[in-house]
Amino acid sequence: MARRVFEAWKGSNKFLFGGRLIFGPDVWSLPFTILLIVTPVCFFSVFVATHLRQELLPNNAGHAFLVAGVLLTVFVLILLFITSARDPGIVPRNMHPPEEEICYDTTISSDGRQTPTVQIPRTKEVMVYGVPVRVKYCDTCMLYRPPRCSHCSICNNCVERFDHHCPWVGQCIGVRNYRYFFMFVSSATLLCIYLFSMSALYVKVMMDNHQGTVWRAMRESPWAVLLMIYCFISLWFVGGLTGFHLYLITTNQTTYENFRYRSDNRINVYNRGCSNNFFEIFCSKGKPSRNDFRAFVKEESPRNIRLATTWERAEGENREERRQKVEDELDIDEDIMNLQQRSNVEDGSDSGHQKIDIDIMRVESSERAPTIRSEARHGNWGARSSNAQEDIVDVSSSVRESRSYAAAEEGR
Ligand SMILES: [Zn+2]
Ligand SMILES: [Zn+2]
Numbered sequence: 001m002a003r004r005v006f007e008a009w010k011g012s013n014k015f016l017f018g019g020r021l022i023f024g025p026d027v028w029s030l031p032f033t034i035l036l037i038v039t040p041v042c043f044f045s046v047f048v049a050t051h052l053r054q055e056l057l058p059n060n061a062g063h064a065f066l067v068a069g070v071l072l073t074v075f076v077l078i079l080l081f082i083t084s085a086r087d088p089g090i091v092p093r094n095m096h097p098p099e100e101e102i103c104y105d106t107t108i109s110s111d112g113r114q115t116p117t118v119q120i121p122r123t124k125e126v127m128v129y130g131v132p133v134r135v136k137y138c139d140t141c142m143l144y145r146p147p148r149c150s151h152c153s154i155c156n157n158c159v160e161r162f163d164h165h166c167p168w169v170g171q172c173i174g175v176r177n178y179r180y181f182f183m184f185v186s187s188a189t190l191l192c193i194y195l196f197s198m199s200a201l202y203v204k205v206m207m208d209n210h211q212g213t214v215w216r217a218m219r220e221s222p223w224a225v226l227l228m229i230y231c232f233i234s235l236w237f238v239g240g241l242t243g244f245h246l247y248l249i250t251t252n253q254t255t256y257e258n259f260r261y262r263s264d265n266r267i268n269v270y271n272r273g274c275s276n277n278f279f280e281i282f283c284s285k286g287k288p289s290r291n292d293f294r295a296f297v298k299e300e301s302p303r304n305i306r307l308a309t310t311w312e313r314a315e316g317e318n319r320e321e322r323r324q325k326v327e328d329e330l331d332i333d334e335d336i337m338n339l340q341q342r343s344n345v346e347d348g349s350d351s352g353h354q355k356i357d358i359d360i361m362r363v364e365s366s367e368r369a370p371t372i373r374s375e376a377r378h379g380n381w382g383a384r385s386s387n388a389q390e391d392i393v394d395v396s397s398s399v400r401e402s403r404s405y406a407a408a409e410e411g412r
Pocket of ligand 2: 154156
């Protein structure tokens with residue numbers, strides 16, 4: 001039966017309504033975030049807004065306090081939902097490494113052993129506003145990441161203009177939802193200020209109407225005081241975040257870039273001046289999604305891409321029908337990268353792990369880079385065979401069973 005893209009999805013995302021909504025794997029935190037917003041508003045409506053209406057305005061105009069608060073809350077929740085439920089800018093994975101970049105080679109070690117290797121340049125240079133920018137190869141997605149794109153380790157996807165993975169929203173913040181994320185955070189700040197000032201106004205009204213002191217008024221309206229404390233604490237968090245992102249927007253940086261490149265005094269090629277930067281975030285035409293999660297996956301004939309590896313195993317082990325899958329554990333750090341390659345032996349009794357050792361060297365754009373040499377070790381690490389055998393491991397086994405995404409193909 002034909003499967004849809006979201007059913008064959010290799011990232012860690014959660015889908016709802018037949019792939020119409022996409023969330024991060026930690027979407028369970030979303031109800032908690034909603035509760036943090038809705039609970040104080042409920043207390044405001046019941047204990048502050050209604051009493052304030054009676055105390056201050058004995059006519060219907062007093063409803064305005066309540067209506068304004070509820071409308072602002074609905075606005076905040078809608079922005080939260082948009083941020084959380086839409087494609088943040090995921091770059092569709094390739095089904096195989098870019099063939100034009102692969103270089104097959106054989107290296108001869110000091111003991112005269114021949115090791116077949118496959119080489120993929122780790123980095124490539126692309127021009128951004130006339131400035132060369134180094135982009136990296138993503139082993140999981142098997143593509144060269146576009147500039148500003150990064151692989152989210154939580155969602156296991158490459159995301160364009162990756163800002164950060166927000167655990168409160170349960171989604172990556174990227175090119176397609178950054179605008180809504182910022183509006184969510186800033187409107188949440190406004191909501192905090194509104195609730196705080198309304199509660200303070202209520203205490204003031206209580207004080208004036210009953211000719212009491214501040215302390216007495218506060219004792220008589222404990223909910224208003226609690227709300228003020230809650231909003232004051234929240235304001236440090238959301239207000240601080242709004243200020244930080246305002247700074248990032250004016251300088252056209254992402255959170256990721258700010259944290260990562262803070263110490264380097266590198267020129268920010270994306271900074272086009274304050275007003276242009278604001279225009280880019282808030283007024284530019286939204287980037288369309290590169291994924292159609294509801295499209296049917298298109299079967300693709302297997303490609304004979306063979307990653308040459310060296311196998312070392314105990315004698316007598318059945319070495320047929322190996323499947324292996326390369327997993328990107330971490331975002332590639334400057335020069336050191338560890339890849340772990342997992343091997344599943346088909347008989348299921350022995351699912352050993354392999355480790356790919358990658359000799360990373362500083363790669364210049366034109367240079368062919370690190371040699372991927374894979375050593376497979378089966379479960380018993382001590383019993384490594386002395387007569388190491390060479391073998392070609394077909395990594396396309398995962399390609400064989402994989403399908404291509406119709407939508408993804410279109411985009412390329
Ligand atoms: Zn990736
Ligand atoms: Zn993420």
